[in-house]
Amino acid sequence: MNSGLELKNVSKSYGSFTLNNISLSIPGGTITGLIGANGAGKTTLIKCILSLLRPEQGKITFRGLDSIEDEQAFKEEIGVALDECPYHDIFTPPEVGRVMAGLYQAWDMPRFEQYLTQFGLPRDKKIKTFSRGMKMKLSIAAALSHHPRLLLLDEATSGLDPIVREEILDELLAFIEDEEHAVLLSSHITSDLEKVCDYIACLHQGELILRGEKDELLTGYGRLLCTRAELDRVDKSLLHGVRASQFSCEALVKDKRVFRQAYPELTVDPITLEELMLFLIKGEVL
Amino acid sequence: MTGLLQKEFYIFKSISKTYLIIWCCFALATVFQFYMPSFFVVITTFLFGMLPITTMKQDELSRWTVFAAATPATRAGIVNAKYLFGVLGCLLALAGNLALVTALSLAGRLEESVPLGILLFLAVIMFTLALVFQALLLPINFRFGTQKGSIAMIVIAAGGAGAIIAILSVAEVEPATYSFAPSPWLLVPLLLIGFLALCLSKKISSGIMKKKEL
Amino acid sequence: MELNISHSGDTPIYEQITCQIKGHILHGVLSTGDVLPSMRTLAKDLRISVITTKRAYEDLERDGFINTVPGKGCFVAPSNLGALREQAMRRMEKELAAVVKTAKTSAISLEEMTQALNLLYGGVPHE
Numbered sequence: 001m002n003s004g005l006e007l008k009n010v011s012k013s014y015g016s017f018t019l020n021n022i023s024l025s026i027p028g029g030t031i032t033g034l035i036g037a038n039g040a041g042k043t044t045l046i047k048c049i050l051s052l053l054r055p056e057q058g059k060i061t062f063r064g065l066d067s068i069e070d071e072q073a074f075k076e077e078i079g080v081a082l083d084e085c086p087y088h089d090i091f092t093p094p095e096v097g098r099v100m101a102g103l104y105q106a107w108d109m110p111r112f113e114q115y116l117t118q119f120g121l122p123r124d125k126k127i128k129t130f131s132r133g134m135k136m137k138l139s140i141a142a143a144l145s146h147h148p149r150l151l152l153l154d155e156a157t158s159g160l161d162p163i164v165r166e167e168i169l170d171e172l173l174a175f176i177e178d179e180e181h182a183v184l185l186s187s188h189i190t191s192d193l194e195k196v197c198d199y200i201a202c203l204h205q206g207e208l209i210l211r212g213e214k215d216e217l218l219t220g221y222g223r224l225l226c227t228r229a230e231l232d233r234v235d236k237s238l239l240h241g242v243r244a245s246q247f248s249c250e251a252l253v254k255d256k257r258v259f260r261q262a263y264p265e266l267t268v269d270p271i272t273l274e275e276l277m278l279f280l281i282k283g284e285v286l
Numbered sequence: 287m288t289g290l291l292q293k294e295f296y297i298f299k300s301i302s303k304t305y306l307i308i309w310c311c312f313a314l315a316t317v318f319q320f321y322m323p324s325f326f327v328v329i330t331t332f333l334f335g336m337l338p339i340t341t342m343k344q345d346e347l348s349r350w351t352v353f354a355a356a357t358p359a360t361r362a363g364i365v366n367a368k369y370l371f372g373v374l375g376c377l378l379a380l381a382g383n384l385a386l387v388t389a390l391s392l393a394g395r396l397e398e399s400v401p402l403g404i405l406l407f408l409a410v411i412m413f414t415l416a417l418v419f420q421a422l423l424l425p426i427n428f429r430f431g432t433q434k435g436s437i438a439m440i441v442i443a444a445g446g447a448g449a450i451i452a453i454l455s456v457a458e459v460e461p462a463t464y465s466f467a468p469s470p471w472l473l474v475p476l477l478l479i480g481f482l483a484l485c486l487s488k489k490i491s492s493g494i495m496k497k498k499e500l
Numbered sequence: 501m502e503l504n505i506s507h508s509g510d511t512p513i514y515e516q517i518t519c520q521i522k523g524h525i526l527h528g529v530l531s532t533g534d535v536l537p538s539m540r541t542l543a544k545d546l547r548i549s550v551i552t553t554k555r556a557y558e559d560l561e562r563d564g565f566i567n568t569v570p571g572k573g574c575f576v577a578p579s580n581l582g583a584l585r586e587q588a589m590r591r592m593e594k595e596l597a598a599v600v601k602t603a604k605t606s607a608i609s610l611e612e613m614t615q616a617l618n619l620l621y622g623g624v625p626h627e
Contacts (some may be wrong), residue, residue, distance in 0.1 A: 050356040071360055082353060090345055098289075099296070102287070103358060103359050215514070219511075257511075260510055263336070270508040
């Protein structure tokens with residue numbers, strides 16, 4: 001499939017960390033959320049896509065453009081917002097616009113101005129005076145203003161208040177109304193990912209441990225709360241992980257529907273993305 | 287890549303007031319004979335020759351380079367823009383030196399110290415030295431960052447400037463040098479060496495940046 | 501058209517959407533030719549993934565409830581209503597047969613059964 005971001009067998013190791021043979025596809029018209037603990041490899045993966053780090057093996061393409069062979073064309077298509085605002089303190093937003101105009105062929109200054117107004121960013125103040133939220137809004141405004149087809153956001157919304165985050169999420173939803181557009185969003189704020197993502201990918205210690213449709217994952221998986229005695233008599237193949245505390249046990253149920261039919265007397269609750277991630281990462285595998 | 291040059295200019299614009307003030311102080315001091323014109327020429331050259339490294343320091347503070355490498359400018363563009371800006375900085379130094387020297391000669395101050403011919407010659411040599419200075423320091427800064435690069439810079443700059451000033455002071459005092467009339471044609475090979483050094487340096491920097499993990 | 505999506509049940513969300521829209525069509529809340537919200541609008545409104553709404557619409561189209569006109573949107577399909585109602589009727593009769601069997605074997609009278617039916621039906625929205 002030519003549309004969308006395709007990662008095939010991407011591996012990168014440095015120091016003691018290895019990103020191991022990651023294959024992932026981000027289809028056009030969708031938003032993929034990338035989750036995982038700090039150090040799991042999310043930023044490493046994003047940096048590999050942007051050729052900031054050189055993977056030892058693997059192929060990364062977007063709409064047929066290779067990230068290394070067609071580096072310039074590839075990067076023209078990508079709007080990047082990293083976790084820190086990269087613009088110098090001494091710039092004002094219009095100056096940022098002029099610099100970006102000289103970096104991207106498709107830079108759209110009127111659109112950038114529109115975003116500045118929409119996000120409430122002052123034209124004549126230096127970035128030095130901006131709050132973190134304003135700096136990130138500026139980064140995202142710039143990322144959106146050169147008609148990119150792919151948006152890569154690496155923790156770009158962390159530290160922002162819920163109102164600003166909602167504005168940005170709405171922009172992302174508007175962005176993917178075009179089927180040729182795609183978004184890869186890495187974030188710790190799993191509630192945001194629950195709101196907008198179509199797919200979720202979870203990295204843990206450099207491995208892709210989960211990749212699926214968000215709605216399916218959240219309706220399929222469930223959380224079982226029970227006593228140790230009850231846990232012992234449950235068919236373990238229906239569970240994925242267990243977290244036992246002193247007085248009770250929690251387990252990750254793979255398919256709520258099947259489990260409830262098998263054990264109607266046991267309580268299976270719906271699960272949040274955060275709980276799912278914690279189970280997958282910290283739960284004891286059965 | 288033009289965006290990167292634009293960025294360099296914006297940074298320069300923000301520090302230009304400071305630079306102008308410093309430069310004017312030195313200029314005035316020279317005009318009023320607190321400093322020898324030769325000393326002034328050397329200072330001007332280093333002040334402006336250092337520009338690409340000053341902007342690199344700013345880039346590091348904002349983590350700009352990582353972002354720039356993610357844009358279509360790519361790492362090659364980053365290197366090209368930096369070297370181009372460096373040359374422009376050296377040309378600015380040259381213009382500043384020529385301006386002051388002309389002013390001094392018009393004000394009739396020169397006969398007392400050093401002949402105009404020698405000063406003009408000196409300005410061009412300093413231009414070449416600035417190119418060499420950048421050729422040496424830019425790869426070091428690209429490879430090790432500006433913090434470690436500063437150490438190298440201080441060593442090279444202090445050593446170089448010190449040596450030059452020492453030679454010049456001796457030359458100025460020594461009457462024999464007044465009869466030394468260098469042929470302008472000597473400048474051509476010197477400039478060529480300067481530019482060649484810079485080209486070689488750019489190749490090295492490109493290689494460094496290509497491999498660097500950001 | 502209102503949809504009530506529950507994330508805590510067993511039923512996959514796309515199934516809930518499909519059932520509720522079918523219900524609206526069969527009850528006449530949605531008439532032939534009515535335009536449905538686009539997959540993306542619906543997804544955004546319900547705060548779910550577009551993949552889910554797409555799947556729901558695909559199922560509805562497969563079952564003949566809606567038609568997709570490229571470039572224009574999704575519309576409630578005409579005339580199938582009669583056939584669909586018949587299908588639903590047959591399904592209901594089959595399920596009722598099982599209910600009647602249960603009642604008869606436990607000596608529950610038709611009146612008691614009708615009472616129970618009234619109570620249960622009272623909780624379902626209808627015009």
